[in-house]
Amino acid sequence: xxxxxxxxxxxxxxxxxxxxxxxxxxxxxxxxxxxxxxxxxxxxxxxxxxxxxxxxxxxxxxxxxxxxxxxxxxxxxxxxxxxxxxxxxxxxxxxxxxxxxxxxxxxxxxxxxxxxxxxxxxxxxxxxxxxxxxxxxxxxxxxxxxxxxxxxxxxxxxxxxxxxxxxxxxxxxxxxxxxxxxxxxxxxxxxxxxxxxxxxxxxxxxxxxxxxxxxxxxxxxxxxxxxxxxxxxxxxxxxxxxxxxxxxxxxxx
Amino acid sequence: xxxxxxxxxxxxxxxxxxxxxxxxxxxxxxxxxxxxxxxxxxxxxxxxxxxxxxxxxxxxxxxxxxxxxxxxxxxxxxxxxxxxxxxxxxxxxxxxxxxxxxxxxxxxxxxxxxxxxxxxxxxxxxxxxxxxxxxxxxxxxxxxxxxxxxxxxxxxxxxxxxxxxxxxxxxxxxxxxxxxxxxxxxxxxxxxxxxxxxxxxxxxxxxxxxxxxxxxxxxxxxxxxxxxxxxxxxxxxxxxxxxxxxxxxxxxxxxxxxxxxxxxxxxxxxxxxxxxxxxxxxxxxxxxxxxxxxxxxxxxxxxxxxxxxxxxxxxxxxxxxxxxxxxxxxxxxxxxxxxxxxxxxxxxxxxxxxxxxxxxxxxxxxxxxxxxxxxxxxxxxxxxxxxxxxxxxxxxxxxxxxxxxxxxxxxxxxxxxxxxxxxxxxxxxxxxxxxxxxxxxxxxxxxxxxxxxxxxxxxxxxxxxxxxxxxxxxxxxxxxxxxxxxxxxxxxxxxxxxxxxxxxxxxxxxxxxxxxxxxxxxxxxxxxxxxxxxxxxxxxxxxxxxxxxxx
Numbered sequence: 080x081x082x083x084x085x086x087x088x089x090x091x092x093x094x095x096x097x098x099x100x101x102x103x104x105x106x107x108x109x110x111x112x113x114x115x116x117x118x119x120x121x122x123x124x125x126x127x128x129x130x131x132x133x134x135x136x137x138x139x140x141x142x143x144x145x146x147x148x149x150x151x152x153x154x155x156x157x158x159x160x161x162x163x164x165x166x167x168x169x170x171x172x173x174x175x176x177x178x179x180x181x182x183x184x185x186x187x188x189x190x191x192x193x194x195x196x197x198x199x200x201x202x203x204x205x206x207x208x209x210x211x212x213x214x215x216x217x218x219x220x221x222x223x224x225x226x227x228x229x230x231x232x233x234x235x236x237x238x239x240x241x242x243x244x245x246x247x248x249x250x251x252x253x254x255x256x257x258x259x260x261x262x263x264x265x266x267x268x269x270x271x272x273x274x275x276x277x278x279x280x281x282x283x284x285x286x287x288x289x290x291x292x293x294x295x296x297x298x299x300x301x302x303x304x305x306x307x308x309x310x311x312x313x314x315x316x317x318x319x320x321x322x323x324x325x326x327x328x329x330x331x332x
Numbered sequence: 333x334x335x336x337x338x339x340x341x342x343x344x345x346x347x348x349x350x351x352x353x354x355x356x357x358x359x360x361x362x363x364x365x366x367x368x369x370x371x372x373x374x375x376x377x378x379x380x381x382x383x384x385x386x387x388x389x390x391x392x393x394x395x396x397x398x399x400x401x402x403x404x405x406x407x408x409x410x411x412x413x414x415x416x417x418x419x420x421x422x423x424x425x426x427x428x429x430x431x432x433x434x435x436x437x438x439x440x441x442x443x444x445x446x447x448x449x450x451x452x453x454x455x456x457x458x459x460x461x462x463x464x465x466x467x468x469x470x471x472x473x474x475x476x477x478x479x480x481x482x483x484x485x486x487x488x489x490x491x492x493x494x495x496x497x498x499x500x501x502x503x504x505x506x507x508x509x510x511x512x513x514x515x516x517x518x519x520x521x522x523x524x525x526x527x528x529x530x531x532x533x534x535x536x537x538x539x540x541x542x543x544x545x546x547x548x549x550x551x552x553x554x555x556x557x558x559x560x561x562x563x564x565x566x567x568x569x570x571x572x573x574x575x576x577x578x579x580x581x582x583x584x585x586x587x588x589x590x591x592x593x594x595x596x597x598x599x600x601x602x603x604x605x606x607x608x609x610x611x612x613x614x615x616x617x618x619x620x621x622x623x624x625x626x627x628x629x630x631x632x633x634x635x636x637x638x639x640x641x642x643x644x645x646x647x648x649x650x651x652x653x654x655x656x657x658x659x660x661x662x663x664x665x666x667x668x669x670x671x672x673x674x675x676x677x678x679x680x681x682x683x684x685x686x687x688x689x690x691x692x693x694x695x696x697x698x699x700x701x702x703x704x705x706x707x708x709x710x711x712x713x714x715x716x717x718x719x720x721x722x723x724x725x726x727x728x729x730x731x732x733x734x735x736x737x738x739x740x741x742x743x744x745x746x747x748x749x750x751x752x753x754x755x756x757x758x759x760x761x762x763x764x765x766x767x768x769x770x771x772x773x774x775x776x777x778x779x780x781x782x783x784x785x786x787x788x789x790x791x792x793x794x795x796x797x798x799x800x801x802x803x804x805x806x807x808x809x810x811x812x813x814x815x816x817x818x819x820x821x822x823x824x825x826x827x828x829x830x831x832x833x834x835x836x837x838x839x840x841x842x843x844x845x846x847x848x849x850x851x852x853x854x855x856x857x858x859x860x861x862x863x864x865x866x867x868x869x870x871x872x873x874x875x876x877x878x879x880x881x882x883x
Contacts, residue, residue: 164432
């Protein structure tokens with residue numbers, strides 16, 4: 080398994096954000112991480128990237144333990160946060176150079192960044208300060224940063240929000256290409272139609288717990304719905320909870 | 333390491349370029365340099381050459397009337413407060429603040445966590461060096477010179493000592509913070525113990541001072557008794573060494589300064605090593621506080637956003653009912669909106685509005701018994717209102733940042749600006765009325781005729797000052813840009829000095845002749861209405877072509 084999350088539990092002080100969640104993503108597989116707000120998607124991503132530390136459980140990337148070999152693990156990861164905050168006082172190309180330096184991939188910088196800037200139509204803005212970019216352009220920049228090194232595992236937290244249709248198409252193509260190249264991809268999203276089309280497998284979370292996992296057929300069966308049911312129908316059925324059952328949730332910081 | 337060095341270098345270079353390329357930023361930067369640099373350089377010359385600018389008096393003459401122990405105690409108390417406050421905060425929540433960009437792009441990267449921490453600390457240390465350098469190399473040297481002591485090494489020792497103390501306090505705080513606030517910490521109970529010990533030390537020191545004051549009635553002697561001779565001096569030994577370094581050149585006791593600096597330096601280095609040796613993931617405790625700081629920064633001086641952030645921290649962000657019944661249409665609805673938000677989010681400010689004037693008036697009535705002071709005391713109200721009105725610039729700025737809402741309102745620019753100014757003025761009016769009543773009740777010697785003039789003056793001056801403040805706000809709207817903030821502040825000071833002029837002249841001339849209050853009132857209203865109208869007309873036009881995000 081390229082990414083193996085085993086019994087991940089995360090408490091923020093006394094709030095339980097993720098409860099004994101296990102997810103694995105194989106080489107060349109795209110897994111969608113779905114769940115209502117506060118379900119724990121972002122927390123799982125942050126645990127995998129080492130931004131926050133799991134209270135219990137183990138995270139393995141390419142067989143390496145995050146706890147024991149953090150830097151080696153991070154070298155194999157790429158992460159696009161939900162609302163990226165790039166350095167506003169860097170130019171676009173400086174930002175990419177910084178990303179390349181951080182991941183020690185400077186030798187491929189020149190060829191890689193030119194190509195990515197063109198694909199995401201940021202080439203004309205390469206020498207502009209990030210300060211002057213629109214929200215969608217900043218999102219594209221964060222995505223390009225993630226593709227600046229050859230990551231084994233790609234983590235996307237709501238990657239499609241705020242990007243123009245051409246950018247969305249480009250990103251989807253790149254995700255599919257990455258899968259073809261053997262990358263393991265975990266996508267946290269609320270865009271169910273995209274998840275249905277793009278993902279090989281879906282994990283549904285509710286209140287920090289994994290409540291379902293599998294492809295659409297498995298989920299339809301789990302939700303006791305027919306094969307005409309869409310992922311949206313299945314998701315809404317599975318995540319339906321009584322108000323009294325609703326936990327406090329963990330807001331994204 | 334190289335990636336972070338590159339990042340810091342490019343951020344610095346680009347910030348300089350960013351300032352240089354925009355006149356709105358470049359002009360204030362140049363003006364600041366022109367005004368401040370010569371005086372700083374002159375003081376630096378004094379520090380280096382040891383030439384007292386104001387003449388040397390010798391320690392004895394210079395300190396005449398001042399007790400050396402009291403001076404030391406004052407400096408110690410100030411430094412100790414900073415240190416204790418930092419340590420206490422370290423035990424309650426995250427202390428390391430990183431930019432949101434760092435969280436998104438450095439935290440997930442393979443850059444070594446200790447390297448990230450080293451860069452963070454070096455940035456903080458250099459800030460301390462700069463701030464302390466400003467004080468001890470530019471501001472303090474003339475005082476050392478006047479005391480007749482050696483200026484250059486003394487100022488340098490003070491600077492180094494203070495920087496080392498601040499570094500020590502920071503390192504200890506971060507170490508405590510990482511070790512005790514980390515989610516899975518085994519030391520959270522120890523953190524509670526340390527926090528209690530800090531509170532106990534502060535309480536014991538304060539109580540000792542109060543006890544001594546009740547015995548002696550001498551405030552300075554009590555300060556010395558509680559601090560100079562108290563346990564705090566022993567427990568916070570590094571703070572007392574730093575106080576020795578600072579007070580030494582004024583009292584002539586500079587022997588051993590090098591040793592004290594060396595001791596503080598060693599402690600600073602040792603504490604840094606201990607901090608860097610901590611195994612915990614410090615990213616996590618920093619997330620909450622960094623996120624909050626990022627939101628505050630993004631708010632860009634938006635006071636409403638800052639208040640909402642404070643409300644969130646108090647966990648009382650939800651309100652079921654409006655405290656003010658709805659009223660108004662078009663631009664005047666803004667007045668209602670402003671009242672609702674202020675009454676919800678600024679309760680402490682409102683409480684001060686109602687409590688401070690009576691307290692101040694009672695204090696004046698009780699302590700300042702000289703008849704002349706009591707007689708002219710109402711005019712203090714005008715001064716307070718003038719200050720409060722000039723501070724309203726920040727409020728106006730934050731209101732005008734809600735451009736998506738207020739520009740969409742189907743009303744003229746004049747009406748929108750007038751509504752915003754009126755909303756701000758309502759608070760000034762409340763303050764004035766409460767102040768007038770307080771003077772009437774608590775200051776028996778106040779001249780009622782003067783009180784009438786001061787009240788009318790405050791009400792009209794308050795409005796014209798706020799109206800005039802709106803002009804520079806709309807000329808320089810971007811509150812996130814600190815360079816842009818300098819010019820409007822200067823313009824506001826000039827504008828407020830100008831608009832208050834006619835009122836001051838009218839009040840002074842008519843009061844000398846004891847002219848009827850009604851005539852004074854009419855004169856003030858006439859002149860200030862004309863001035864306000866003019867200011868609002870200019871602001872209204874500016875508002876119509878206003879874009880707060882324009883560079």
